[in-house]
Amino acid sequence: MYPQAAEKPDIREFTAEVTAIEDNTVQLSETYFYPASGGQPADRGTISGVTVEMVAKSDGSIIHHLRSEPELAVGDTVTGRIDDTFRVYCMRAHSASHTLYGAARTLFNELGYGGFEITPEKIRVDLSTEDAVDAADVVELERLTNQAIWDSRPVSWREVPVSEAQNNENIAFNTQTEEGVMTDQSAVRLVEIKGWDIAACGGTHVSNTIEIGPVTVLNRS
Ligand SMILES: [Zn+2]
Incomplete structure (x- = not known):
């Protein structure tokens, strides 16, 4: 199952019921915290005012690791607040x-x-091609990327049956994000930048490319 955060990436505050507590970890009846997965780091924020240090997926559940043991009991209603900036x-x-x-x-x-990794300072995108990639290609890659951003292209997401996704050769599969997903799910989540790109992805996205802002290709390796 894809995180609810991916479906509704604009939610920053929600209430939910505590369903399990163990030491510093809490599980909730629902959560809009994004668990670290597929190259996207976990959300930051608080649950009932206690700092959330890590959010991880475990056996299909989302586990919130808190900075300190919360004074909560199963069945309590809590408020989750997601750090907007991050x-x-x-x-x-x-x-x-x-x-x-x-x-x-x-x-x-x-x-x-091959997937990608987001760190607080930069993003690494793993691509493979049989072509030789030179410095001029990198300049052109940056130019085309920024052009698509300034085009203000709508970004949308939807789930389709796995068979439909596999038959569409235009869809890019991020091997990290989709690890295991294709085998134990009947649907795959597609993220589409109108007229530009379509990829299987479970992460959180903006709804228009203009929100991305300027992109600089730092280096290639
Ligand atoms: Zn994505």
Whole structure:
């Protein structure tokens, strides 16, 4: 199952019931915290005022690791607050990686998508191509990416049956994000930048490329 955060990435505050507590960890009846997965780091924020240090997926559940043992009991109603600055950064970064991939599609042959990693300072996108990539390609990649951003292209997401996704050769599969997903799910989540890129992805995204802002390709390796 995909995180609710991916479906409604604009929610920053929610209430939920505590369903399990163990030491510093809490599970909730529902959560809009994004668990670390597929290259996107976990959300920051608080649950009932206690700092959330890590959010992780475990056996299909989302586990919130708190800084200190909370004074809570199963059945309590709590308020979760998601750090807006960091989430917006992740949404922009995730969307930027798709936009860059779309640009790479127009530049390179036999393009493969190995996933990506968002850190607080930069994003690493793993692409593979049979073409030799030189400095001029990198400049062009950056130019095309920023052009697509300024085009203000709508970004949308939806779930489709796995078979439909697998039959569409235009869909990029992020091997990290989709790890295990194809085998134990009947649906796959697609993120589409209108007229530019379509990828299977469970992360959080902006709804228009203009929200990404300027992208600089720092280096290649
Ligand atoms: Zn994504």
